[in-house]
Amino acid sequence: MFFFLLYDFFLFGSLLQTSENFNLNNEVQEFFFQLLIELSSTTVLSSNCSTKNLQIALIDLIFVLLKKQKNQYIADNNEIENIESKLPEQIQDLYTTIKIIIAWRDPTKQTLLPEAFFQQSNDILGNNFKTNQDDFNKSNNHFNTNADQDLINLMTNDQSLNDSFSKFIQNLPKETQSNTTFYKNYLSLSNIPSDSIQIRSHFFYILNKFIEKSLPIVDLSLPLGQSFLTDQIRIIKPYLLSSTKFQLLAESLEKTEVEYSGDWNIVNFDIVKANSNSDNNENTMFYQAYQQLHTNAHITFRRSNEQLWHAQYIGMHSTDHGGPYRDSITRICSDICSSRLSLFILCPNGRTNSGLNRDCWIPNVFPPNKSISNKYKKQYRFVGQLFGMAIRKKHYLNIKFPILLWKKLLNESITVEDIEAIDLQSFTIINETEKNIEQIKSIDTDNNIDSLFxxxxxxxxxxxxxxxxxxxxxxxxGSNIPITIDNFKYYCSCYRQYRLNEFNRQIDFIQQGLYTIIPSYYLSLLTAKELEQAVCGKDQIDIEFLKRNTLYEGGYNQNSSPIERFWTVLSEMFNDDQKKLLLIFVWGRSTLPIRDEDFSSKFIINTYDVYQGEVDQVLPRSHTCFFTIDLPAYSTTDIMYERLNYAITCCSSIDGDGTVNDARIDEGFDSDGSDDEE
Structure with missing residues (x-):
């Protein structure tokens, strides 16, 4: 019974949106309206799953119905407001949220924001931040999609917003003219008057508050096109603050966490075998981890333990207090994006050294008319489970995949532009042929198109x-069927469908693994870029971000000369690769967390007392288990650069102390370098 009612409600909603002539008679409308009021009389959403789904479908249907009545002038605003006022407050807030989204997305900019937006804005922020429709219209004159996204990025990255909106506004420039210095990292904002930026910030902040209140009564698990309200929330997700989305995701992760276990998973790694030149992919670190972990990964990777396994390097002397564990993850990632496995291949642009994303890897391609073997299915699922582990534990993965993979994991459509971003020539032949055919048709006077084609x-x-x-x-x-003028359109359709769906099966298996570790519900609110960052961390090493999460010990402070030289080397002299090597040297990982609160431990810079020899001849020493570097007080910035660069390049092996010491003696250096066995 419930199933058929749900189907009818969604069908009615779809017909109301797509057909101008379809309407429900007054008796049916009144019945649905009273049913929603009755179902919501005690609580907005029932704890009973079937009743809850029925309520959500009704909420959706009533909104679409009222929207159509307003658009077709069947009912005036007063009548509609009178009907809505009888609904529970949370449903009214949801309807207001959707009206805000519709007004904001109106390309003509003629749709007014609902009055409830300004009323609740005053309730939330008080009279100090009063705005009106004219203010919103003024900001529309200065903002486009790029500027809106830059402002959202600014609001996401500004720590003061975590304290209060008032503090965030106070930090913004107050003058009416643009401020290129303040907005140097958000270029599209640099030529917008500051008062318009403040108004737009206010709009986004209140919009986020409305959406936060509305999310509990929309169903994010519904497929695209089934619910008008859910689709509107999905459309707006690039403009939701990351703090909002990640807080909701964190709550769902906490609810699905597995209790702490004192029984450690010992994962044995044969480094010698992994480093061999054998073509056997079962020698790789990835496959060794897969063999020992994949059976129970859906449980192990959801545990509350900070460290999910102990890495035991066979024949070596490392004791895993975190360093070897992080190192094993780094080595696993190195295998994933390499030719040592058959799961992924370098994208066509990378192989031809042309176009964008030349360093991106894509799922390997399998014959479309044959199933993918269980061996590869399980390994793709394990890759997805590693993604989930990275999100849960903030052990970010140093992997490089194109945006199309992250979009598909979120069930977003892959576009022609996404394919061209990894294969510049992917659609060249059919695009050029289509142009040629149109030209032939326009100039051919002998109707001899077939022969020319x-x-x-x-x-x-x-x-x-x-x-x-x-x-x-x-x-x-197909290999025996020639392409003719009659079947060319069909060929183009088949060609495009193949290229757009080429990786679907492989990414579906990765998604299956991901969803065994991470609940999909709030994950769907992330953008593709946010999901990539949640798995891989920040692509660039943000030195100011790292500095903000650094502690100084042993007599050092932020104003000590060696500390100033250290940050100068990192920010002005190291390139991106060197910054990643430094992070591996001191922490066993190559990426930083996304947010300050994601640091499980702060970076520690400690003094390094040298009792024999000259301090400038000593190399720094790291303790990867504790995210610590013992830094000698080098006399110049150039010497600081040379010693750090040598250490991160030559001394990052987990078990390389003896060999590295010998190398340093040969080079004339005297210190212990990396001390990764802790």
Whole structure:
């Protein structure tokens, strides 16, 4: 019974949106309206799953119905407001939220914000931040999509917003003219008057408050197109503050966490075998981890333990207090994005050294008419489980995948532009041919299109060269079917469908693994870029961000000369690769957390007392288990650079103390370098 009612409600809602002539008679409308009031009389959403789903469907249907009545002038604003006023407050807030989104997305900028927006804005922020419709219209004159996104990024990255909106506004420039210095990292804001930026910030802040209140009564698990209200929330997700989304995600992670276990998983790694030049991918660190972890990963990776396994390097003397564990994750990632495994391949742009994203890896390609073997299915799922582990434990993965993979994990559509971003030539042939055909049609006077077309497409059949370089048939026996003027459109359709769906199965398996570790519900609020950052951390090493999360010990402070030289080397002399190597040297990982609160421990810079020899001849020493570096007080910035660069390049092996010491003696250096066995 409930199933059929749900189906009818969603069907009615869809028909109301798509058909101008479809409407419900007054008796049916009144019945649905009274049913919603009755179902919501005690609580907005029932704890009973079936009743809750029915309520959500009704809430959606009533909104679409009222919206259509207003658009077709069947009911005036007063009548609609009178109907809405009888609904529970939380449903009214949801309807207000959707009206705000509709007004904001109106390309004509003619739709007014609902009055409830300004009323609740005053309730939340008080009279000090009063705004009106004219203020909103003024900001519309200065903001486009890029500027809106830059402002959201500014609000997300500004720590003062965590304290209060008032403090955030106080930190913004007050003058009416633009301020290029303050907005140097948000270029599209640099030419916008500061008062308009303040108004727009106010709008986004209140919008986020409305959405926070509304999320409990929308169903984010519904597929695209089934719920008008849910689709509107999804559309607006790039403009939700990351703090809002990650807080909701954190709450869902806490609810699905597995209790702490004192029984450690010992994972044995044969480094010698992993470093061999053998073509056997079962020697890799990834496969060794997969063999020992994948069976129970859906439980192990959800445990509350800070460290999920102990890495035991066979034949070596490392004791794992965190350093070898993080090092093993780094080595696993190195295998994932490499030719040592058959799961991923370098993208076509990388292989041809052309276009964008040349360093990105894509899922390997399998014949479209054959199933993928269970061996690869399980390994793809394990990759997804590693993604989930990274999100839960903030052990970020140093992997490089294109945006299309992250979009597909969130069930977003992959576009032609996404494919061209990893394969510049992917659609060149059919695009050029379509243009040529149009030109032929426009100039041909002898109706001899067939022969001209045949001369262009003489060597093409119904097949496609995949992203791996293999050729596959697009239809049965396609390699023997020539392309003609009559079937060319069908060929183009098949070609585009193949390229847009080429990686679907592989990414679906990764998604299955991810969802065994991370609940999908609030994950769907993330953008593709946010999901990538949640798994991989920040792509760039933000030195100011690291400095903000650094402690000084042993007599050092932030004004000590060696400390100032250290930060000068990192910010002005090290390139991106050197910064990552330094992070590996001191922490066993190559990426920073996304937010300050995600640091499980602060970076510690400690003094290094030298009792024999000259301090400038000593190398720094790291303790990766404790995110610590013992830093000698080098006399100049250039010497600081040389010693740090040598240490991060030559002394980062977990078990390399003896070998590294010998190398340092040969080079004339005297210190212990990396001390990663702690």
């Amino acid at each position: 045949s001369s262009i497409m003489d060597e093409l059949q119904f097949d496609v060269v995949s992203s791996s370089g293999e050729t596959y048939e697009l239809i049965s026996n």
